[in-house]
């Protein structure tokens with residue numbers, strides 16, 4: 175790879191140990207992937223922040239970098255393993271909290287903005303169309319490439335930190351035009367009305383095409399929140415770092431020759447697959463994967479207004495702290511907390527160490543179903559925010575309610591049959607009399 179004299183100086187250690195280590199990572203990646211040069215990035219998003227994932231070795235690595243490393247561009251953090259302020263409220267053990275705060279301190283020392291969120295674009299890390307960035311967190315990467323038209327590979331934690339401390343990344347993969355073209359047309363023949371509909375679309379498409387870049391055709395509209403849900407889901411179940419939607423996303427693409435169809439049945443099957451049988455009384459209800467927008471919080475406040483979360487149930491709203499502050503000003507926090515739901519700022523239902531505390535998660539996020547099952551061994555219920563709020567308030571998932579209604583109907587029917595059967599006997603008797 176060709177390096178400028180400044181980049182060579184970084185590699186030679188003229189800018190300190192952290193920069194040298196970072197440059198070694200970037201040059202190694204560039205050589206592996208055949209990059210010709212390094213390019214400037216305008217922002218960085220670092221994942222792998224939870225002490226649950228990092229462990230002691232990760233904390234040591236960060237502490238070492240923090241001795242002389244300083245960020246050169248805007249750098250934000252993914253969710254940590256706990257709410258950094260109200261961690262006790264979420265039942266986080268004290269020894270874990272101490273370690274997690276040490277991780278955050280190391281990042282702070284390096285100049286990282288420690289608002290821990292997987293939706294950095296809602297709190298000001300918002301790259302412009304065409305910007306090169308170095309982001310980790312698969313849902314945010316997919317959002318940056320697809321929705322914003324910025325350019326990033328799916329970075330790992332260490333390579334993202336390396337970019338933060340040097341302001342550089344190697345030019346390969348998603349930074350190049352030729353790797354951003356659609357590889358398969360996905361004709362959507364299904365109704366897309368809700369956030370879980372888009373999550374189900376990501377699930378069904380990801381399962382069919384793996385990590386190919388799709389061009390969706392037939393999607394008439396999509397809100398930012400629905401796109402965020404699609405990004406999280408398709409990146410989880412397929413692995414792509416980008417999609418195109420005709421008429422909605424900004425990048426231009428060639429038209430590929432391969433074509434598949436996603437039908438209403440595919441979406442229904444996806445929803446069924448994401449909802450486990452049994453466990454009809456979810457004990458944790460969580461919204462905000464990826465972290466909620468202010469508009470989602472507004473809706474949750476409306477749904478919870480005047481209601482109470484059933485005793486024994488936990489209801490988490492996963493969110494960036496600055497978004498909670500806006501929600502506070504708008505009065506949404508008061509309404510939501512009065513109902514007994516809790517804000518989980520800086521963290522989420524997946525990265526928090528809650529394995530073993532709950533049995534079944536109700537959520538509107540296809541992505542969190544995957545990790546709740548795989549990481550935390552929870553059963554999952556997948557539905558709209560309305561259905562999740564309903565489960566939190568009644569204590570029962572809609573299927574149990576539907577089964578109950580069905581049972582009542584059956585009971586009423588058989589009573590009616592018994593009465594009918596009894597009536598002719600009476601009339602025979604009275605006729606005899």
Ligand code: F3S
Nearest residue numbers: 292463464465522524
């Ligand atoms: Fe974000 Fe946690 Fe989901 S990091 S994308 S809320 S799994």
